[in-house]
Amino acid sequence: MRMITFLLVGLIVHVVFFLSIFDIYFTSPLVHGMTPHATPQAPPSSxxxxxxxxxxxxxxxxxxxxxxxxxxxxxxxxxxxxxxxxxxxxxxxxxxxxxxxxxxxxxxxxxxxxxxxxxxxxxxxxxxxxxxxxxxxxxxxxxxxxxxxxxxxxxxxxxxxxxxxxxxxxxxxxxxxxxxxxxxxxxxxxxxxxxxxxxxxxxxxxxxxxxxxxxxxxxxxxxxxxxxxxxxxxxxxxxxxxxxxxxxxxxxxxxxxxxxxxxxxxxxxxxxxxxxxxxxxxxxxxxxxxxxxxxxxxxxxxxxxxxxxxxxxxxxxxxxxxxxxxxxxxxxxxxxxxxxxxxxxxxxxxxxxxxxxxxxxxxxxxxxxxxxxxxxxxxxxxETTMPFLFTPFDVVLGFVGWTSYVVLVILKTHANLNRNPSVLQQVGEYTVIPPDLHV
Ligand SMILES: [Zn+2]
CATH class of the missing domain: 3.40.720.10 (Alkaline Phosphatase, subunit A)
Structure with missing residues (x-):
């Protein structure tokens, strides 16, 4: 069950990032309506x-x-x-x-x-x-x-x-x-x-x-x-x-x-x-x-x-x-x-x-x-984004967040970092723990 959630989140993250490439690179970066600015000093050439x-x-x-x-x-x-x-x-x-x-x-x-x-x-x-x-x-x-x-x-x-x-x-x-x-x-x-x-x-x-x-x-x-x-x-x-x-x-x-x-x-x-x-x-x-x-x-x-x-x-x-x-x-x-x-x-x-x-x-x-x-x-x-979706971020977390989640899942499933036997029992359904590591 947890593995299905993991795969689903992974799919969504990658689809969103894939679509964002088109939004970032394949739409015109040009905008219009700026005020022209020229140096106020007299120019050197005519x-x-x-x-x-x-x-x-x-x-x-x-x-x-x-x-x-x-x-x-x-x-x-x-x-x-x-x-x-x-x-x-x-x-x-x-x-x-x-x-x-x-x-x-x-x-x-x-x-x-x-x-x-x-x-x-x-x-x-x-x-x-x-x-x-x-x-x-x-x-x-x-x-x-x-x-x-x-x-x-x-x-x-x-x-x-x-x-x-x-x-x-x-x-x-x-x-x-x-x-x-x-x-x-x-x-x-x-x-x-x-x-x-x-x-x-x-x-x-x-x-x-x-x-x-x-x-x-x-x-x-x-x-x-x-x-x-x-x-x-x-x-x-x-x-x-x-x-x-x-x-x-x-x-x-x-x-x-x-x-x-x-x-x-x-x-x-x-x-x-x-x-x-x-x-x-x-x-x-x-x-x-x-x-x-x-x-x-x-x-x-x-x-x-x-x-x-x-x-x-x-x-x-x-x-x-x-x-x-x-x-x-x-x-x-x-x-x-x-x-x-x-x-x-x-x-x-x-x-x-x-x-x-x-x-x-x-x-x-x-x-x-x-x-x-x-x-x-x-x-x-x-103007073109729904108000609650437009958030100027101070820190970019997108892919770092996903990577941290993956690392966490890998650690949880493939390493025994947990020293609490009662919790080990709970995660035991998909974790094989070598007997000599049991405490
Ligand atoms: Zn040429």
């Missing part, structure tokens, strides 16, 4: 250029050629002189959509999106782009629309090549990147003679986003060790160098532009991504320009034991790693827009070149912004 080299893994980017030169000489010079750099750690699934959502919206992909194919917006979310005055984007039709679709008002502009024409790059995927750089060039060219566009560009709180799909496509087709993949890194580097000089010329070298270069995910040696191997989860991050700290010489040993600093010949420069979602609050802080409402990113302070006062205010704002989500979630849970 505009930000974000370049995402899709599928670029960290070691392919940072590792030097056998002759000691870099395949990305421009960005290497930024790392050496005027920028802050590190590894951006992505999470699984290492796919383009979740990677971009983490970078631009500051949260890790909603697992409930699995059922919806990762493509369309499964839920509405806020993003750095949505918080800007204007964002202009160039790149793949698989990525850009999700940030325009969710944006309130008409201020996120996308320029994509038609999906069916992605074939134009079938012989050489780096053409996808050339297409983007060419479009951006002609955009700034046209702004010189288009008064209203020019006026919009000269406003603050603007973002320019370049999504470069060439490296990813070349990696899938030829693998990351191929000449195609590696040459594409060089092409992107040259493109970024030209882009920076064009943007600086357009804005009269006003020192108000910040730049962020990174990737959405890496790639395995076999040319795939999606899982959690370091080749997939480690991506490069380089930031420079207005509000970003200059290259710092490393003083003493750095807190990284993975050997990359030596492999990449970067021991002399301070490395600052981030979690991918931290890039969203970094970008928001640089141009002074509210942190994206659903962001769980933590502002990486070492990237900032600003006063201690600014940093303190920004951290405080960041904390309040994350707390807002918790408060809303708590209120929602309270």
């Amino acid at each position: 505009r930000l250029v974000l370049v995402v080299a899709d599928g670029l893994r960290a070691d392919s980017f940072f590792t030097l050629l056998p002759n000691g030169s870099s395949r990305a000489p421009y960005l290497r010079s930024v790392i050496e002189e005027k920028g802050t750099w590190g590894v951006s750690h992505t999470r699984v699934p290492t796919e383009s959509r979740p990677g971009h959502v983490a970078l631009i919206a500051g949260f890790y992909e909603d697992v409930s999106a699995v059922a919806k194919g990762w493509k369309e917006n499964p839920v509405e979310f806020d993003s750095v782009f949505n918080e800007t005055r204007h964002t202009w984007c160039w790149g793949s039709p698989d990525i850009l629309p999700m940030f325009a679709k969710g944006a309130s008002g008409d201020h996120v502009y996308t320029h994509t090549y038609p999906a069916e024409e992605e074939d134009f790059a079938s012989t050489d995927a780096s053409r996808l990147d050339t297409w983007v750089f060419t479009q951006v060039k002609s955009f700034f060219q046209s702004a010189k003679s288009n008064a209203s566009l020019r006026a919009n560009l000269l406003q603050d709180e603007n973002v320019f986003f370049l999504h470069l799909l060439g490296i990813d496509t070349n990696g899938h087709a030829h693998r990351p060790m191929s000449q195609e993949y590696l040459d594409n890194i060089g092409l992107v580097d040259t493109g970024v160098a030209e882009l920076v000089s064009m943007v600086e010329d357009f804005f009269g070298h006003d020192g108000r532009t910040a730049y962020v270069f990174t990737s959405d995910h890496g790639m395995t040696n076999w040319g795939s991504h999606g899982a959690g191997h370091p080749s997939e989860t480690l991506t490069p991050l380089v930031a420079w320009g207005a509000g970003v700290h200059n290259a710092r010489r490393a003083t003493g040993p750095q807190p990284y034991s993975d050997g990359f600093l030596q492999d990449w010949k970067l021991e002399h420069l301070q490395r600052v790693d981030v979690n991918q979602a931290d890039i969203a609050p970094l970008m928001a802080s640089l141009i002074g827009v509210p942190f994206p409402l659903n962001s769980v990113g933590i502002l990486p302070l070492l990237y900032l070149n600003n006063s201690e006062h600014f940093k303190a205010e920004s951290m405080y704002t960041n904390a309040i912004q994350v707390l807002e989500q918790y408060k809303i979630k708590m209120t929602q849970k309270k």
Whole structure:
């Protein structure tokens, strides 16, 4: 009889825990209705250029050629002189959509999106782009629309090549990147003679986003060790160098532009991504320009034991790693827009070149912004749960309680810890006690 009770309780506990997995992980963690929070101090930049080299893994980017030169000489010079750099750690699934959502919206992909194919917006979310005055984007039709679709008002502009024409790059995927750089060039060219566009560009709180799909496509087709993949890194580097000089010329070298270069995910040696191997989860991050700290010489040993600093010949420069979602609050802080409402990113302070006062205010704002989500979630849970069932616990006892019960039953049935003969008589119906243990 007691054994039946035991089995029944066990079944109930496991069914409840099993169902709770769906409640915890397979429903959207996103909430709505938070108040936007921006750092009250004046931001260091008026505009930000974000370049995402899709599928670029960290070691392919940072590792030097056998002759000691870099395949990305421009960005290497930024790392050496005027920028802050590190590894951006992505999470699984290492796919383009979740990677971009983490970078631009500051949260890790909603697992409930699995059922919806990762493509369309499964839920509405806020993003750095949505918080800007204007964002202009160039790149793949698989990525850009999700940030325009969710944006309130008409201020996120996308320029994509038609999906069916992605074939134009079938012989050489780096053409996808050339297409983007060419479009951006002609955009700034046209702004010189288009008064209203020019006026919009000269406003603050603007973002320019370049999504470069060439490296990813070349990696899938030829693998990351191929000449195609590696040459594409060089092409992107040259493109970024030209882009920076064009943007600086357009804005009269006003020192108000910040730049962020990174990737959405890496790639395995076999040319795939999606899982959690370091080749997939480690991506490069380089930031420079207005509000970003200059290259710092490393003083003493750095807190990284993975050997990359030596492999990449970067021991002399301070490395600052981030979690991918931290890039969203970094970008928001640089141009002074509210942190994206659903962001769980933590502002990486070492990237900032600003006063201690600014940093303190920004951290405080960041904390309040994350707390807002918790408060809303708590209120929602309270409203949708029956009053007597909603109890905020100080201590979590669920599985520990069950385990203690199991241990107790095992001890009672399989060990003789009881020295009282009268009780032994009572439990005797299912306990065999060796005669020599009787007292
Ligand atoms: Zn991707």
